[in-house]
Amino acid sequence: GLPAENAAIKKKAQPKDFIDQAIPVFINQLKAVGAMYDWTKVINTSDPNYYKWTQWLFLQLFKHALAEKRLSWVNWCPKDKTVLANEQVVNGSCERCGMKVTKKQLSQWYLKITDFAEELLDGLETLDWPENVKTLQKNWIGRSEGANVIFHTETVSLSVFTTRVDTLFGVTAVMLAPEHPDLPALTTPEYKNSVLSYVEKAKEQTELDRQKNDDVTKTGVFTGSYALHPLTHQQLPIWVADYVLPTVGTGAVMSVPAHDERDYAFAKGHNLPIVQVIDSAEELPYIGEGKLVSSGSYDGLDNVEAAEKIAADLAKRGFGGPTVNYRLRDWLVSRQRYWGAPIPIVYDPEGQPHPIKDEHLPLELPTDVDFTPGGESPVARSKDYQALAGKLYGKGWHFETDTLDTFVDSSWYYLRFLSPQDDTRAFDPALVAKWLPVDLYIGGIEHAILHLLYSRFVYRFLVKYKYLTNDNPEPFQQLFNIGMVGLNGAKMSKSKGNVVSPDPLVEHYGTDALRGYELFLGPMENSLDWNPRGINGVHRFLIKIFQLSQKIDETASPAQEASFDGYLGRIDAMMKDFRLNTVISEAMILANALSGASVNREVFSRFLITLSPAFPFVTEELWSNLGHSKSIFESKWPKFFGATLATKKIKILLDQRFIGEVDRSGEISEHELLELIKSSPEISQKLNSKKILRSIYKPGELLNIITRG
DSSP: OHHHHHHHHHTTSOHHHHHHHHHHHHHHHHHHTTOOOOTTSOOOTTSHHHHHHHHHHHHHHHHTTOEEEEEEEEEEETTTTEEEOGGGEETTEETTTOOBOEEEEEEEEEEOGGGGHHHHHHHGGGOBOOHHHHHHHHHHHOEEEEEEEEEEOSSOEEEEEESOGGGGGGOOEEEEOTTOTTHHHHOOGGGHHHHHHHHHHHHTSOHHHHHOOOSSOOOEEEEEEEEEOTTTOOEEEEEEETTSOTTSTTSEEEEOGGGOHHHHHHHHHHTOOOOOOBOOSSOSSOOSOOBBOSSGGGTTSBHHHHHHHHHHHHHHHTSEEEEEEESOOOEEOEESSSSSOBOOEEEOTTOOEEEOOGGGOSOOOOSSOOOSOOSSOGGGGOHHHHHHHHHHHOTTOEEOOOEEOHHHHHTSHHHHTTSTTOSSOSOOHHHHHHHOSBSOEEEEGGGTTTHHHHHHHHHHHHHHTTSSOOSOOOSBSBEEEEOOEEETTEEOOGGGTOOOOSHHHHHHHOHHHHHHHHHHTSOTTSOEEOOGGGHHHHHHHHHHHHHHHTTEEOSOOHHHHHHHHHHHHHHHHHHHTTOHHHHHHHHHHHHHHTOSSOEEHHHHHHHHHHHTTTOHHHHHHHHHHTTOOSOGGGSOOOOOOOOOOOEEEEEEEETTEEEEEEEEESOOOHHHHHHHHHTOHHHHHHHTTOOOOEEEEETTTEEEEEOOO
């Protein structure tokens, strides 16, 4: 996608050449750090053998009228010179490069994810996902119950969605977003220049800037037109105002100054009438509930009851009625960049779109292209590309020149992993039925409303239209979010160019030390800053494990067996909760407990098995040194010895106040106990990052942590 293309531009290389060089490096790095993947299941989304099926997927959506091209205002990144989906705009800036996003009117391809809004919302209730991720998706889909109100004008009818139809009699103006499609038709000649000037200024602002609820007077310009109130038949002035957003509701709102803070600020600044219709002695604007006043036959009604009656009456009169609205907008997939799958559409001489024939897939990217971004798709500059269209489809025919957002490629990749070499179909429905949904998906929260939402939409589409036979329309049953590893407080990512290479760390400390340190950094769900100095502690631990392997004894040791049993019980629970940092802490404590004159062979063997997922290389070697002929990874997870050792509850105090207990069997030093507490979510959060001045330890009984003098 964009990072690959931008890197290629920076290095003055073709993106394909850059990718072909980068992929072997990535694979070697993953193998070097012991990443346990099935390397027969490799896919490359920029390979024509893969994006052939991405194009096929687009054509299936087109076949079912779920892909369409339309003119609209879009998010535009001035630096990357391409369109961005709403989900790719973070705090008003491009999520890739950080540049402030502006607006541009273009004809673009959309996938109609809004047709699935209700089922995408309902489906969240069936998923074992973190509540914060489900809330993010719920809010992004944004279901609102309210009413649709039609305001007629001399030229067009304006549709307004509102959740407060009970305040309809308080409407004193109709406000349009600068991007509203009917704005040109509603602007009278004498106001044309002022409206055009205002719209141009609005384009320079981000939606975030436009939404700021500050004390500055809300800006706007009168269009010269009026709308008819559907119940009072009053003439209401129509204004254009930048605080109205095209992505919220219909891009038009009814202004009720007495009962909305932004409308009130606008009315005060532009001398518009303010009509109170909800009874209250409180200062305006009043946004609470109450009985209706100045509302004709609805006076005296509770506002909730009145809202139902007004909505029903609007429906009877043909002026709207009850409705459900979604914040979710269709997925914009057109990109004006080179490095993406060509959109598989061909236009006839009259400009009508047609699907590329299946036998012409993949429609490959042309190579006679200056792919430097310039505001239009670089593919449009290819003579070979347009010549191919004429050859395959006839004189006057031409291909679509935009490329697909690379999130389309990743929206279905989990299906291709099951049969990556199959050149006859995108996926094998029988294999999908066997393996899907994915039991456990581990990934960062940054794709909560991007990749995860898109994947759910695509998978549901494939199930709904019988491309798949699965009963469950959800692709990922359980989700666990890992935190991001940052560098100097910034997110570490390819697009920012601040990624730390693992190669020198592997060279100096070895793979296992790097793996263990990454797990030991902290709770998996927390975002942390990278500090390479901490790797020394894990490296010393591995040296200790090697030293233990030199002291093997066949003599049974009930004390060592009991220590191992306590350790195994604790890490089993920790692993289920993904508390892998505390698993490493427990392993360090057990290693210290076993550091006597000798260590029992069976205890050490079982200990090695528990260490093998984190430290595969050193454990495999030591396992072999113990005389085992098969790989350690063919062993079963160890069982308890059954030995018993008295378990003690060590009380933990913070400045003399009890904050929790730690169950321990065997001896544990003050330093080990402090490290264990820091990695325990239950107790560490009570420390709340306080600076520890000193501690008082009564072995096996209590630890008092002092954070103040």
